[in-house]
Amino acid sequence: MGESAARSVDERWKGLRNALSGQFCASLGSLDEQRTTSPELTFRPEGSLPQWGTTHQLRHGTLPSEHVCTENLTPFLKLLPCKSLTGIASLLNPHRLFDADWHGLGVHVRYLENEGIEVRLSFQSVFDPVRYSNGRRDWSLRSVFDRVIDRSCPIAHSSEIRVAIPKEETAVAITPDSYTTHAGFVYFNVSNASKPLDISMSWPDEQKFEYATVSSAVPLTHVSVRRTLKGSSQSRGRLSVSITNHMPITIQTSYLESMPWLLQFYLHSLQIYSNGVSRDDLISIVSYIPSVPHVRPTLFQAILTLPPKSTLHLSMDVIKPFLRYTEHPPDAQRGWDLPPAVLVPLLHSNSSTLDPGLSNPPSGFEQLRLPRRMYTPVLLVDLATPDFSMPYNVIIMSCTLIALIFGMVFNLLTRKFTLIRVSPEPK
């Protein structure tokens, strides 16, 4: 902290997001006060907090309409010591990465006591090999990334690729053979492996991949969420969240909505239904900070109790405000993106496994694979727009009407009635 360092937390938050925005070429600078909240239940500190003698404050912002692209990947890769020339990072081919079904870029900075500051850069994407090949799910680094690893990064402490073995009983062939197996995973040490390294996995007995039907598919996560905005009117709607618990035990999850003031909640209309029965005991609202138009977003944190093998439906009336002419974005008819809701599953207290939300999960998997945080997809809300071609016309027409009425009232109030003779006096 130099002498010119900003004093208040908000000023430092602004400095941080502007610095990140410049570093990663993302418009993170627009995470201003209208998108920043402080959801302390959902986002617990990871690592340790330095003991400075003051209380710590949390700042959280979301920018749902910003998409990650090559422009963000390039400065991200420049932060790596070997950049994207050698090592596993050389696989990151933007053409393939941003063509994937899902991709995400993450920068995690933690302070660990006795160790210092740890920076973890992560890039995640979900590929569908069936889409690239002709219906077969065989994949290799060449087929997925269109690249292979030619050299490992010489200054990396460890460079490891971990491949999960599918749980079904079909035969799977993995090449090359230089791997170690542990607990359902296959580990390749990139520094020792023969180069160029092209890992591939194939199903020799399978001709064509058969997609499982929805009814027979095993849910990939133990908790699944769907959030929708119902209603066709541009003045109000209904926010509806359905959370399904596939596990045979009760789960508690914290639910966070940090909604910008573009959608205002009617909290008194909150309804919870579990399997068709109204159950108000399944929600306990921890904090609610209502939104102030043009100033701050809504913060809604609650703890939901999900009964085993059931679906919880949460719905609430919302109203859509009417924005000023200057507040609409250039493509006003598209609508506004609303940030995702965040669910953090916590285990029920009489379970013996650790609460995965609090501590760093070990690199293997526990027997109950609960996600640390779940984000629902982004919603789009369309707000009523005024006619953008009409400011002058509206002003003159309204002012004309008011001036006319005023003028005529003024006329009547200030002039006197007089009788004048029009016909000549009768003689």
Place this chain on the structure above:
Amino acid sequence: MDFGLVYPALVAGRLLLAFAPLPDALKHDHQLSSPLTSYPRLQEGVYLFQHGIDPYSGGLFRHSPLLLSLFSTALPLNKFTSACLWTACDAISAWALVKIWRARQRVSQSSRDSLIAAIYLLNPYLLLPTLALSTSTIENMLFLLSLMFASQGQSSPSLLALALLVQLSLPSAIFIVPMILLLLSDPVSRLASPREFNTYLSSILAKLGTFLGFSFALTSLSVLVCGNWTWVEQTWGAAVMLPDLTPNPGLWWYFFTEMFDHFRPFFLMVFSAHLLIYVLPVCLKFQHDILYATYILAGVYATFKPYPTLSDPGLFISLISLFPETYQYLRYPIVTTLLHLHSALLLPLFHHLWLSQGTGNANFFYASTLVFGVSNGAALLDAIWAGLRIAVGNLPEGYELIQK
């Protein structure tokens, strides 16, 4: 028809209608309730208050803390009590209107009583906002109660009702001056024979002092309920700063939607001052009949208020029943009636086309609010003309009437 039969029948009919299964969309309709009077917002504010969250910290709740305390303690808000309370407000308003008429005619009952009650209770501009549970019904009731007590010469109840009204809705401060002047004169019709208003400044100041005392007490009560002063910016401040641009049948919302930020403060000042400049001239011109001046100012209030609903012109139209002597001097009553009918049919239609169906845009609804403004303005102008013309009386042969 006997007032004693008609009035309970109308009230009972209203009560039955209030308990009928009405569509829920009525409560959210923008013509019937504004952000300052909407029932779902009242429910939300009471809910937040009961759960320990300050309802004025957000931008949703804009009702007065007095209503907040009433509905969170004494009267719980559910379907049964709301229907009864809102019907009772309308019944009291109609009864107050009849008492004003009787005070003006100086009779204890007359044959027109049931007609006046019916004009108030069957007016669709007043019926629909009551069914939508808009708190503008409570505001109308307070206004008519204040006017009734002023007509009967009871200054304390009248000024208390007026102070409560100003607490609920700041623009109704334009009624302070005519109400005080009415307390110092009487409501008897003198439109036909104007004369000067004789009173002492000290009596005006005494009544003003009473009103300010009541206002101060109610403001302190509101601060006590809330614990801080944030309610002032959310309730009274809303009428001046116009933070919420929800459509309504008035002239302000679209004007300030399309306004650039640079000019906002100036035009907010102009529109607010515009509402105030009518008070003194109207009271001076109609000093011989202050009740008529109040009626004119009710018309000004309905046309130029920041967040009007249909109940404000409804009040103005129902008050016309008190002045039958002006009917023969109205120049274009048919035009005004047809304009009102025209805009009353277009307003909900274009609102639906814009917001629910999406096939129209905001200009449709804006144009219908302009027509509504024209119709209110036409009614106002005709009322002023008739009130002045009645003083001239029948024109003798060969004479023409001009204004100079």
